[in-house]
Amino acid sequence: MRSDTGKLSLILLMAPFALWIVLLIALPQFGIGYVSLREKVGPGEYELGFANYTAFLGEPIYWNTLLRTAWMSILVTFLALVVGFPVAYYIAKIARKRARAGLFLLCLIPLWVSDLVRAFGWIVLLRETGIVSSSLQWMGVISGPVELLYNDITVIIGLVYTVVLFMIVPLVSTLDGMDDAMLEAGYNLGGSRFTVFRRIIVPYAMPGLVAGCIITFMLTAGSYLTPILLGGKNSSWFTEQIYNQFITRYNWEAGATFGVLLLAFTSLVVWVGLRLTGQSLATTVAKE
Amino acid sequence: MYDLRCESVIKRFGNFTAVNGVSFGVPAGSFFSILGPSGCGKTTLMRMIAGFEHPDAGDILLKENSVLNLAPNKRNVKMVFQHLALFPMMNVGENIAYGLRCRGDAKAGIGEKVRAVLDRVGLPGVEDKQISQLSGGQKQRIAIARCMVLEPDVLLLDEPLGALDLKLREHMKIELKQLQHQFETTFLYITHDQSEALVMSDNVAVMNAGRFEQIGPPRELYDNPVSGFVAGFVGDTNRWEGRIDRLVDGTARVALNGGGSVLAKTGANSLREASAVEVFVRPEAVAIGRGNDGATLSGRVDSLLFNGANSRILVRTETGKLVEVADTSGATGFNEGDPIDIHWHADRALCFARDAA
Ligand SMILES: Nc1ncnc2c1ncn2[C@@H]1O[C@H](COP(=O)(O)OP(=O)(O)O)[C@@H](O)[C@H]1O
Ligand SMILES: [Mg+2]
Numbered sequence: 001m002r003s004d005t006g007k008l009s010l011i012l013l014m015a016p017f018a019l020w021i022v023l024l025i026a027l028p029q030f031g032i033g034y035v036s037l038r039e040k041v042g043p044g045e046y047e048l049g050f051a052n053y054t055a056f057l058g059e060p061i062y063w064n065t066l067l068r069t070a071w072m073s074i075l076v077t078f079l080a081l082v083v084g085f086p087v088a089y090y091i092a093k094i095a096r097k098r099a100r101a102g103l104f105l106l107c108l109i110p111l112w113v114s115d116l117v118r119a120f121g122w123i124v125l126l127r128e129t130g131i132v133s134s135s136l137q138w139m140g141v142i143s144g145p146v147e148l149l150y151n152d153i154t155v156i157i158g159l160v161y162t163v164v165l166f167m168i169v170p171l172v173s174t175l176d177g178m179d180d181a182m183l184e185a186g187y188n189l190g191g192s193r194f195t196v197f198r199r200i201i202v203p204y205a206m207p208g209l210v211a212g213c214i215i216t217f218m219l220t221a222g223s224y225l226t227p228i229l230l231g232g233k234n235s236s237w238f239t240e241q242i243y244n245q246f247i248t249r250y251n252w253e254a255g256a257t258f259g260v261l262l263l264a265f266t267s268l269v270v271w272v273g274l275r276l277t278g279q280s281l282a283t284t285v286a287k288e
Numbered sequence: 289m290y291d292l293r294c295e296s297v298i299k300r301f302g303n304f305t306a307v308n309g310v311s312f313g314v315p316a317g318s319f320f321s322i323l324g325p326s327g328c329g330k331t332t333l334m335r336m337i338a339g340f341e342h343p344d345a346g347d348i349l350l351k352e353n354s355v356l357n358l359a360p361n362k363r364n365v366k367m368v369f370q371h372l373a374l375f376p377m378m379n380v381g382e383n384i385a386y387g388l389r390c391r392g393d394a395k396a397g398i399g400e401k402v403r404a405v406l407d408r409v410g411l412p413g414v415e416d417k418q419i420s421q422l423s424g425g426q427k428q429r430i431a432i433a434r435c436m437v438l439e440p441d442v443l444l445l446d447e448p449l450g451a452l453d454l455k456l457r458e459h460m461k462i463e464l465k466q467l468q469h470q471f472e473t474t475f476l477y478i479t480h481d482q483s484e485a486l487v488m489s490d491n492v493a494v495m496n497a498g499r500f501e502q503i504g505p506p507r508e509l510y511d512n513p514v515s516g517f518v519a520g521f522v523g524d525t526n527r528w529e530g531r532i533d534r535l536v537d538g539t540a541r542v543a544l545n546g547g548g549s550v551l552a553k554t555g556a557n558s559l560r561e562a563s564a565v566e567v568f569v570r571p572e573a574v575a576i577g578r579g580n581d582g583a584t585l586s587g588r589v590d591s592l593l594f595n596g597a598n599s600r601i602l603v604r605t606e607t608g609k610l611v612e613v614a615d616t617s618g619a620t621g622f623n624e625g626d627p628i629d630i631h632w633h634a635d636r637a638l639c640f641a642r643d644a645a
Contacts, residue, residue, distance in 0.1 A: 185373040187360040189387035189434065199386065203377040244352055 052257035069238035088171035135233035150232040167212040174208030297346035308498035324495030366435030381415030394458035516640035552637035572614040579631030
């Protein structure tokens with residue numbers, strides 16, 4: 001009897017969560033998956049098949065955009081790691097205890113402003129008549145106005161700025177748990193700064209590092225506003241293709257196919273990344 | 289020949305002086321302990337020796353060479369941390385090999401050295417275990433092996449037994465002493481537990497509020513403490529406050545606060561008549577029965593504390609003081625409430641000036 005009531009309460013407890021997963025995540029994904037397998041054979045007539053996928057493969061511009069998105073997302077993830085690690089290390093290990101909460105909050109401030117407003121903020125700074133361009137002219141560094149928007153570098157900077165926070169948070173929480181005595185032991189046993197960093201700090205931070213990389217990569221690859229607003233027509237971001245198929249062309253079948261492909265491809269990249277670094281989800285993200 | 293020497297080392301944190309003019313030398317191959325209550329600056333002193341703090345004044349010499357300008361990773365002192373600080377992301381073998389690899393040993397020799405040192409600490413064949421699979425005592429030995437494989441001039445140990453349970457602590461005391469003999473390395477051991485220091489050490493320094501009060505072999509600290517702090521901190525003792533009535537040839541008659549008077553030898557310091565003092569008498573110095581020289585107290589047995597060879601009789605004197613008396617045989621036949629006389633020889637009681645506090 002006891003175990004039955006235990007089971008019942010477990011079921012009741014899990015029910016809202018399960019409903020949420022099923023209704024908001026699983027069902028739409030199944031729906032998208034189903035739509036992507038419909039072939040249009042005539043007006044209002046559909047058959048199940050892989051025609052949408054073969055169409056994708058047959059059009060280089062589509063899969064080139066997907067590859068480009070993945071490659072730029074990897075770059076953004078890497079840059080976010082390079083920028084985020086020192087910040088996280090400073091917050092977790094060097095800053096005084098009392099300053100920590102404040103610094104952490106400072107990192108969170110950009111989140112209080114919506115994506116859209118932040119992107120427009122960048123536009124105000126970087127456009128031809130923007131603050132950066134006019135200051136440079138005023139200082140005499142350049143003679144005419146320069147357009148700093150609509151190129152890959154700007155898109156990458158904007159994306160790193162948007163996602164770096166999601167790299168910092170997991171890193172801070174893992175590094176926070178690291179005992180200073182461990183670093184001192186590393187030096188005491190003869191390690192140089194570099195050795196201690198490579199053999200003690202990085203392996204220790206690995207769970208947070210992998211979690212941060214996965215989150216930033218997924219967020220970047222799936223982002224829409226920043227690449228479109230900062231990159232303009234040239235951005236060739238894969239989410240833009242999805243948007244076009246759904247909204248502009250009203251081709252839901254192709255849009256759904258692209259959506260499934262984006263999810264599958266980014267998951268594949270994450271999996272390859274985990275394999276290459278010898279990690280697994282169980283030993284990193286799910287740890288602790 | 290000293291393996292380690294400190295000369296008037298001072299360390300301040302802001303206005304607070306954590307280590308205040310400490311000087312000592314550790315002879316090669318000996319076991320030296322620093323004993324003091326928590327917060328007295330022991331860890332700070334050790335961190336200066338290891339190079340993690342820089343002294344504000346004074347000098348630290350290893351094998352007679354000053355190491356003040358050497359980075360921590362260039363000093364040949366290795367440290368066993370309070371919570372050991374083993375690397376959880378490496379297995380036992382990698383933990384031990386870490387130092388060898390930092391030093392640039394040839395790959396081929398490393399495995400052999402790791403095996404040899406694990407043999408010596410009595411844990412052969414655990415190279416592939418994870419740190420989390422080890423017991424407390426095993427972790428301890430791995431932490432020591434990780435240092436000893438590098439053949440340091442001095443091994444520093446910061447209260448390494450603090451985290452262990454009582455039984456294991458007793459066992460590790462003996463084992464540490466044996467390891468020190470076996471490696472023939474100089475150990476500098478920090479503890480707040482006087483029994484650890486007394487059992488293991490060749491020499492003990494008693495530290496209080498950033499200063500060394502006394503340095504000497506355990507027996508000397510026990511028998512001839514130079515201050516009230518040392519007398520009270522090292523070993524069990526009875527302690528009463530009072531005032532000197534009469535002073536003849538280094539023997540004082542002390543009127544105790546609350547009534548009664550006893551005879552006590554004055555410690556080596558400038559006590560005068562009417563000085564406020566503390567009297568210290570070890571439980572084993574107190575004998576049962578009436579003595580012939582003055583320091584006899586009468587009272588009743590308050591309680592019997594049985595602890596094998598460490599048994600005690602608590603006596604409440606007529607003036608209401610509690611006296612701990614060693615009851616070595618554990619079979620004196622007293623019952624609670626029995627009348628009892630106790631006495632001690634004036635030489636076995638010591639009095640020191642009471643601290644201003
Ligand atoms: N980095 C530091 N900053 C300020 N005060 C410190 C620092 N390290 C230690 N102290 C102070 O110095 C005193 C001695 O500390 P410590 O050497 O750790 O004592 P012990 O090891 O004997 O318990 C303590 O009162 C502690 O608060
Ligand atoms: Mg300490």
